[in-house]
Structures are given as C-alpha cells and as structure tokens.
Amino acid sequence: MRTDGDSWDIVTSVGLTALGVAAFRALESIDPEPMIHDEYAAWFVEAAGEPRFVDMLEDPASVPVGPFGRFMGVRTRFFDEFFAAAWQRGVRQAVILASGLDARAYRLDWPAGMVVFEIDQPRVLEFKDRVLAQHGAVFKADRRVLAVDLRDDWPAALTAAGFDPERPAAWSAEGLLPFLPGSAHDALFERIDALSAPGSSVATDDFGRGLDSHDFDTEEKFFGGNPFGNLNVGDLWYDDTRAEPEDWLSRHGWSVHHASPFDLAADYGRPITDLPADLPEALLDRMRQPRYVSAEKRS
Template identity: 60%
Template sequence: MRTEGDTWDIVSSVGMTALFVAAIRAAETKQPDALVHDEFAALFVAAAGDPDTNRLIDDPELWADSPLGLGFMGLRSKFFDDHFRAATEAGVRQAVILAAGLDARAYRLDWPQGMVVYEIDQPKVLEFKGQVLADAHATPTADRREVAVDLRDNWPAALIEEGFDPARPTVWSAEGLLPYLPGAAQDALFARIDQLSAPGSSLATDTFGSDVDFQQLADFQTEQMRDTSFGKIDIADLLYTDDRSDPAEWLTKQGWTTKAAPPEELAARYDRPLTEVLEPYAQMFNGMKYLTAVKPS
C-alpha cells in the first residue's frame, strides 16, 4: 500500500511500472509499423536485471490480450512526442517532463538549438536512468537537467533552482502520472503548473474517468501478467481514487484552452486501429482522455 512520503527505485512500487512501460516501448520499437523508436528502452530493462520484464520485449504474445498489446503505448507515446514537437515548432525552448521515469525524449527527439529539458522524478529513478545512459555513452539532443524531487513536495523550488525560468513559455507533460498522485497532490500539481506557466505555455496529460474499478482491473491484469514482473505488483495498491478536480474543467476555469481526445481518435489520427477492448479494460478506455491545454498569449 502507498503511504505518505513513500519512495521507490526502478524495481519497486511505482518505479516498477516505469520499467514495465519501457519494456512495452522497446517492443513497440521492434514492430515494422512502430509509432515510436526508443532505442534506450531496452537498455533500461536489461540494466534492471529482471528476466521476466525482458521477456516482454522478446515475446509480445505475453501481453497480446492486454490493452497495452493493442498498440496503446505506441499511441500514447506518439501523442506526447507530437505535443513536444508542436510546441518547439511554435518557438518554445523550455520543457518539463513530470514524473519522467524512463522517458528518453531528451535523447531520442530532434530538439531545436537552445532547448532545455527538465526531468522531474524520484532521486533513485533518475540515478538509475542516468547511469544506464552514461554507460551507453548516450548524448542528449537537448540541455537535459535532472530535478530529483517528489512531486508531492515543493518541486517548483527545486525546478527553479536548476535554472527553470517561469517568465518563458514552457511545454509540460504529465504522462501516465495522475492516478499515482493523491487527489490533493494532483490539484496542487495543476495549480503549480498554472503559476509557473507564462503565456504561450502548453500541457499534455492523460486522464481517466472517475468510475473505473481499479481493483477489478488490477486483479485481471495480475492474472494475465502472472508470468512477468508486473504480475507481482498489485497495481490497485499504487493508485489513488480519492476526490480530485477534473483537469480539463480546472484548466478551462483558469483560462487555458483545452482539447480532449479519446483513444479512438488517436488511433484514427495515427492510423493504428484498435481491436475490441474487453471488460474490465473497456471501463478504463471508455473514460480515458488525452488532454492538451494551451495558456493563451
């Protein structure tokens, strides 16, 4: 169970979910019609040393019946990649990746000259990530700056200490993050983003409906993934279902222009059809939205 102030590394608690997502991105990269190409994802999984997670890369059939096997992760990663590209094409030169996990966008995207990318996450997660990339002699394509801090703490102060400039437009991402935050922490997260965002800033995140039965979903997923490391984690114990503001409604009230797209819209946009989603995954998909928001100039 989650507790106030709990921490994790890459092979425990919330960190293990980041490793699992990296394995799915690595498997997606190997597909002939891959929506994303993440050459670093497999390195992270290999360095973690968990054989079951490595099997997810080599044997995609292990998760073929999961929504992750429907190209879900490819769609999600492509959505956030495009969000960053659109912002930089508009002239934004400052990015913040919240709960960066094993996201390697600072290395794999073609960033423009002068781009600064801030990655916020738990200290142990960033330490692991940095070591793997250093061992691989990887070079970031932007000025990458780590901000080792918990998002439940005073992360704006830590961000500014690393050189973040609130007076400049920023492109933000909160990918696969919100259910892992208590309701109060989520609301505080958006309030802080708003306070730190100059006009012309943008945000992308993914949201879930309030009626998702995460315990039912977790039980089903655990059974499906019982031969993998993900099957050893009760995902419902990692998520918070307490009351919180609807991100789109909250941002709209603050003057942001928002747009929400369901998974089916992304599938059509990227020409990656989704097959039928069975229960209990359907309840998650039906309430899922990919949200973009822009703070008017």
C-alpha cells in the same frame, strides 16, 4: 500500498510501472509498423534485470497482454507530438514531470536552445543516468535533472535549475496523475499554472479516471493477464477527491483539447480493433473516455 513520503527504485512500487512502460515502448519500437521509436527503452529493461520484462523482450509472444502494449505506443506518440508542436510554436523550455525512464531528451530532435527539465525520484534518475552513460548516449537538448518528489516543493528546485516563468514552457504529466494523492494532484496544476507564461502548454493522460482496482482486475482478464506480473497497479493509485484536469484548466484560462486512445490509435494508422468480443460494455465505455488532455494558456 502507498504511504505518505514513500519512495521507490526502478523495480519496486511506482518505479516498477515505469520499467513496465519502458518494456512496452521497446516492444512497440520493434513492431513492423511502429508508432514510435525508442532505442533506449530496451537498455533500461536489460539493466534492471526484472525477469518478466526481460522475458517479454526476448520472446514478446510469450506474454499474452493483448492490445495493452499498443496503448503505450499511443500514449508515447501523443506526448512526442505534443512537444514537437510546442517547439514549432517557438517554445524553448520543456518540463517532464515524473520523468521515469523517459528518454525524450535523447531521442527527439529538439531545436537549438531547447532546455529540458526532468523531475523524478532520486533513485529512479540515478538508475536512468547510469544506464544512459554506460551506453554513451548523447542528449539532443540542454538536459537538467531534478531529483525531487512531486509531493514536495519542486517549483523551488525547478527555478533554481534555471527555469524561467516569464517564458512559455511545455509541461508533460504522463502516466502520473493517479499516483498522486488528491492534494498533490490539485497542487500540481496550481503550480504549473503559476509558473506558466501565456503561450505555455500542458499535456496529461487521466488514465485512472473512472477505474478502481476491481476494474483493473477485469481488464487483466480480458487482456490476457497482468502486464506487470504480480503487481496490482490499482493498489498504487489514490482514489481521494481531486479536480478534473480539463475542468480545472478551463476555469483557469487554458484552452483545452482532449482525445480518446481509440481515436488517437486510428489517427496514427494503428486502430484498435482486436478487443475481446465479450468485453463488458461498461468497461469499454470507460476505456473510450477522452483520457488524453492538452491545453494552451491564453494571453
């Protein structure tokens, strides 16, 4: 269970979910028709040595998790395309909040002059940097790492690292929101708004909305098992009162767009059609919610 000020490394608590997501990015990357390509993800799984995820990469068919992995491919591509659209508009600052094992500073073809800020827990970033250095990875942008908890004063660390609030920026909050208490969740958007010049954009996935621990257990049943082993991800989420991201952004001068994972999968040429026939309709409706949100700050 979560506590105030808790922390983690890459094989415990919230950190283990980042490792699991890396495993699914690695699996998607070796699919015959991949939606993404992330050669770095497998490095992290191998270095961490967590048996379940190592076994997944060695024998993907041994872990029956149904279409769960494809959702990770959809999510990753959504954020990849979000950043590409931002730099095509001339944005040259990107902030990856709760960056975890995100290797976009290395694997995306950033334009010249791009600065990518990564914010996460110290031990997670230390692990990631160590693995990347061992493999001789070379980043494709000016990468600046900030080891700070998002429940603390991360804007001060960000500006101290060279972030310019007078210039447009692209912000991502991927796989993050349910892991924040309500007060930190709402403060996150307030801080993003305060630091964003007109022309800035933000993307997030509100994947915990409408679900609770019981729903997650039900999803496990129909997807063939818990992809995170004995870790119940729902136990790491906060369910206190918080603003709806799209509503908050709309009320504060942002133009908001949203899409469901099913719509995105179809757009990417990998429609999700293999869900169990007896999946409860109520759960299916929640899964089809427009969980992916992107927004641009108007002038």
